[in-house]
Amino acid sequence: MNTLSNTKIPNTVSILNGRLQDPANRIDQIVDIHVADGTVAAIGKPPADFTPDLVIDATNLITIPGIIDVGVCLREPGQEYKADIASETNAAATAGITTLCCLPNTCPVIDTPSVVELIKQRAETAAKARVLPIGALTRNLDGEHLSEMAALRDAGCIAVSNGNSPIRNTLVERRALEYAATFNLTCLLQPLDHALRDHGCVHEGKISAKLGLPGILEAAETVALAKSLVLAEQIGTKVHFHTLSTAQATAMLGGSQYTNAQISAGVAIHNLHLTEEHIGEFNSNCHVIPPLRTEVDRAGLRTAVADGRIAIICSDHQPHDPDAKTNPFPNTAPGISGLETLLSLTLDLVHTKVLDLNTAIERITWGPARSLNLPYGRLNVGAVADVCIFDPNAIWQVNTNKFRSRGHNSPFHNWRLPGQVQWTLLAGRVVFKRS
Amino acid sequence: MNNTHNLQLDHNGRLRHFLTIEGLSQQLLTEILNTAAGFTGVTERSVKKVPLCRGKVVVNLFFETSTRTRTTFELAAKRLSADVLNFNAGISATTKGETLLDTLRNLEAMHCDMFVVRHEASGAAHFFAQHAAPNVSILNAGDGRHSHPTQAMLDMFTIRQHKGDFTNLKVAIVGDIQHSRVARSQILALNTLGVPEIRLVGPRTLIPAAAESLGVKIYYDLCAGIQDVDVIIMLRLQKERMATGLLPSEHEYFRLFGLTQERLRYAHPNAIVMHPGPINRGVEMSSEVADGSSSVILQQVSYGIAVRMAIIAMALGNNEAIS
Amino acid sequence: MNNINIWQDSQSINTVVANMAIELRAVLNAKHIENPIIVGIHTGGIWVAQSLYKLLQLQTTLGILDIAFYRDDFTKIGLHPVVRPSQLPEDIDERHIILVDDILHTGRTIRAALNALFDYGRPSSVLLAVLAARNGRELPIAPDIVGWHANIPSQQYLKLTGPHPLQLIIT
Numbered sequence: 001m002n003t004l005s006n007t008k009i010p011n012t013v014s015i016l017n018g019r020l021q022d023p024a025n026r027i028d029q030i031v032d033i034h035v036a037d038g039t040v041a042a043i044g045k046p047p048a049d050f051t052p053d054l055v056i057d058a059t060n061l062i063t064i065p066g067i068i069d070v071g072v073c074l075r076e077p078g079q080e081y082k083a084d085i086a087s088e089t090n091a092a093a094t095a096g097i098t099t100l101c102c103l104p105n106t107c108p109v110i111d112t113p114s115v116v117e118l119i120k121q122r123a124e125t126a127a128k129a130r131v132l133p134i135g136a137l138t139r140n141l142d143g144e145h146l147s148e149m150a151a152l153r154d155a156g157c158i159a160v161s162n163g164n165s166p167i168r169n170t171l172v173e174r175r176a177l178e179y180a181a182t183f184n185l186t187c188l189l190q191p192l193d194h195a196l197r198d199h200g201c202v203h204e205g206k207i208s209a210k211l212g213l214p215g216i217l218e219a220a221e222t223v224a225l226a227k228s229l230v231l232a233e234q235i236g237t238k239v240h241f242h243t244l245s246t247a248q249a250t251a252m253l254g255g256s257q258y259t260n261a262q263i264s265a266g267v268a269i270h271n272l273h274l275t276e277e278h279i280g281e282f283n284s285n286c287h288v289i290p291p292l293r294t295e296v297d298r299a300g301l302r303t304a305v306a307d308g309r310i311a312i313i314c315s316d317h318q319p320h321d322p323d324a325k326t327n328p329f330p331n332t333a334p335g336i337s338g339l340e341t342l343l344s345l346t347l348d349l350v351h352t353k354v355l356d357l358n359t360a361i362e363r364i365t366w367g368p369a370r371s372l373n374l375p376y377g378r379l380n381v382g383a384v385a386d387v388c389i390f391d392p393n394a395i396w397q398v399n400t401n402k403f404r405s406r407g408h409n410s411p412f413h414n415w416r417l418p419g420q421v422q423w424t425l426l427a428g429r430v431v432f433k434r435s
Numbered sequence: 436m437n438n439t440h441n442l443q444l445d446h447n448g449r450l451r452h453f454l455t456i457e458g459l460s461q462q463l464l465t466e467i468l469n470t471a472a473g474f475t476g477v478t479e480r481s482v483k484k485v486p487l488c489r490g491k492v493v494v495n496l497f498f499e500t501s502t503r504t505r506t507t508f509e510l511a512a513k514r515l516s517a518d519v520l521n522f523n524a525g526i527s528a529t530t531k532g533e534t535l536l537d538t539l540r541n542l543e544a545m546h547c548d549m550f551v552v553r554h555e556a557s558g559a560a561h562f563f564a565q566h567a568a569p570n571v572s573i574l575n576a577g578d579g580r581h582s583h584p585t586q587a588m589l590d591m592f593t594i595r596q597h598k599g600d601f602t603n604l605k606v607a608i609v610g611d612i613q614h615s616r617v618a619r620s621q622i623l624a625l626n627t628l629g630v631p632e633i634r635l636v637g638p639r640t641l642i643p644a645a646a647e648s649l650g651v652k653i654y655y656d657l658c659a660g661i662q663d664v665d666v667i668i669m670l671r672l673q674k675e676r677m678a679t680g681l682l683p684s685e686h687e688y689f690r691l692f693g694l695t696q697e698r699l700r701y702a703h704p705n706a707i708v709m710h711p712g713p714i715n716r717g718v719e720m721s722s723e724v725a726d727g728s729s730s731v732i733l734q735q736v737s738y739g740i741a742v743r744m745a746i747i748a749m750a751l752g753n754n755e756a757i758s
Numbered sequence: 759m760n761n762i763n764i765w766q767d768s769q770s771i772n773t774v775v776a777n778m779a780i781e782l783r784a785v786l787n788a789k790h791i792e793n794p795i796i797v798g799i800h801t802g803g804i805w806v807a808q809s810l811y812k813l814l815q816l817q818t819t820l821g822i823l824d825i826a827f828y829r830d831d832f833t834k835i836g837l838h839p840v841v842r843p844s845q846l847p848e849d850i851d852e853r854h855i856i857l858v859d860d861i862l863h864t865g866r867t868i869r870a871a872l873n874a875l876f877d878y879g880r881p882s883s884v885l886l887a888v889l890a891a892r893n894g895r896e897l898p899i900a901p902d903i904v905g906w907h908a909n910i911p912s913q914q915y916l917k918l919t920g921p922h923p924l925q926l927i928i929t
Contacts, residue, residue, distance in 0.1 A: 204644045204645075205644055205645045205648075206645045206648040208643065208644065208645075209643040209644060209645045209646055209648055209649055210457075210619070210648070210649065211557055211558065211581050212557045212578075212579055212580030212581035212582070212616055212619050213557045213558070213579070213580070213581070214557075214580075215643075215644060217644075281442070281558075281561055282557075282558035282561050282562070323534065326534070326535075326536055326566075327534075327535060327556075327562065328535070328554060328556035328557070328558045328559035328561075328562045328578070328579075329556065329557065329558040329562075330556045330557060330558070330579065331556050449836065449839075466839060469840070469841060469842075470837065470841045472841075472842075472843050473824060473826065473827070473841035473842055473843050473844075474827075474841075475843065476843045476844055476845070477827070480877055480878050481851075481877070481878065481879055482876075482877035482878070484877075485827035485828065485874075485877070486827070486828060486873065487827045487828070487829075487832055487837070488832070745841075748827075748832075748837045749836070749837050751836075752832055752833075752835070752836025752837040753836045753837075
């Protein structure tokens, strides 16, 4: 990260009187943190001869490891009319997110080292958040031909995935998982059976019946999940299931029968808050894949997040241009611009006693780090000093028009949410400070 | 959040757009039926039109081709003395890459007063209503599988003409409920008008998931489903249902769900048989039933003009009242 | 709200309608009109027409005309919320029509009624009978048979309520 040290930045920082929440190290206490040369130099007393260039008073604030958001769309290269790396990393910094693992569904697809290089360069130039590309599982995401996974890994991809277009052919999926296992690459899979999805755009249930919108059967998720679980178990591939949407799917996780495979699962924050009812009269901002489902599903997902079967809460960030959402519901592009509401919506689950604070923070920091073997998401001495400092008592009203993200597509407009980021440090450097 | 109730009604609670039956009161539906009754006489006179909507421009904006429905709207608008433009959007606009919103804006710029919209996507009519200029009314002529409220209202009109009252009726809707915007609108209208028992009859593949949440009873057997009913509404079966593997064959469908004279005996002796047309004879019903004394299918078509006149006049009058 | 004053009660209305019938009979005789069709305009006009119809003992059934579709205020106030079907007894081509309304005020209702009537056919003649003709005409329309002539302040309205009892009120 050469560019990070090019600018004049404080080399040493002391964060004083803050409440440190570091789930990885089981720390929850008011303690000072001292940062030097991009890493945590000390917790508690400063090292001998330590003079901070910058002192942050974190009284009444909570300090957590920088948030890791797995499976975001940054739209660059190829769809810069929706968003780009500069805009989205800036949005991430304001939201306390320091690491973005981006999906390969760019244009061109992340299936060659040159695209990986481009993304890394753009991110380093913007210097607001770390971007870790997820490579394509199949070439051009065609679901038929394996990508050059070894080259992608060598270029810096932290995992491989077919993004939002799951592989339809089970034999190809088998080969892809086997080939990825060769290089110990984690496969990020979106469990959704293409045939069962059958052009559906909402949960198949009350709302699809009422509005006549094509529905997505619950089994479109569970059938695909079951298939991939069994394949991963037999092959021994590390698999992360990106965003689950059904209670049934969570029931299939955590079973001890999958001992050979390393399985983890995630959920999009909006599936922990919204149900199909929020679609109301064709609110296209509630058009997401996997779809918003029922109260029962939401409750099941919340329980699974609480008990650890779901290790990751992500924003499932998909920024869109206004045109993409300006159409009749089924013709709109699915997705929510989620970076800037991820932390607050997660904290809201603490307020409503769905999660305790430690678990909530774990699912957006250490949870993603350990699931994807990333050297971030914790704040012990020697760790990379990615830090998010937020005011847990601040209540703010979401205004999508003020999003830093270029995507203003969010169903949370006007929601009042707890938690406001005050400082974000990326490897010891201040990338956001609330004025 | 966008609210249909507000979207369809003006600040006095009068009809401004007509998008769905959902959220409309029994009183308003009855007003539509009463107004339609006023228009039925018009079509029997020597001069078959009234000057009510003189100078108004109604655009038939059809993204799905349908000569039949378009014609009834055209005739209804013309009998109100409105000028009618037929805009076959499926061919002219979208194929040239114009967005839906562009199409709407372009036609609005021609100072049109009402758009009668048909589109293959559920929610299209709401979309147009949300984006329409304040002095423009949107009338839903069918959006995807969601809603076809004028068809439902003409069916209600037909039922009222024959049965008088809704509050003691048993009504069965038979066939492809899953893909039917007509059925969805009928269910809402029947429920709003106080019909105590609505039944859906068809094979599992054609009944939507969670259909019970619509306030209906489900039957998989035709004879049980039409037992003692006062009204039987047969739905059209699209040929593509066989191609997409929802049904094995037309032959088996008719054998199980086709309405024949023998099966009709299970219904109430004075039961009427309805169909939104066009009928597949020998698939949904036998010719004997279609042309029989219980059939009111052709009356539905005649009433369709009066009902559409009523809805066009009510919505057109009110959008102007706001501006 | 304005005060409601009963201007004429049902007894005096009955007397006046009886006189109107006598006058109407004389006009019909003078014009050599036989077997006319009497048509009342919704709603008050129908009540008056029913009385005249009985008194004149006509052969043809009473006609009912709703002018909602012919009003000139559609673009201002929209469609009238209560629309009733018009019922004309038979073919009105080459027939003599007695058009009956309760109050003649601006003349716009009669204009609409004449337009509506002519969409049913081409009558030989139309006579206009009104229970009360008040000031405030905006169109060149004059009644043939009048119960009362009334001159009331322009901001007040004369209205027939009924059908039991019929009362002319000023609001």
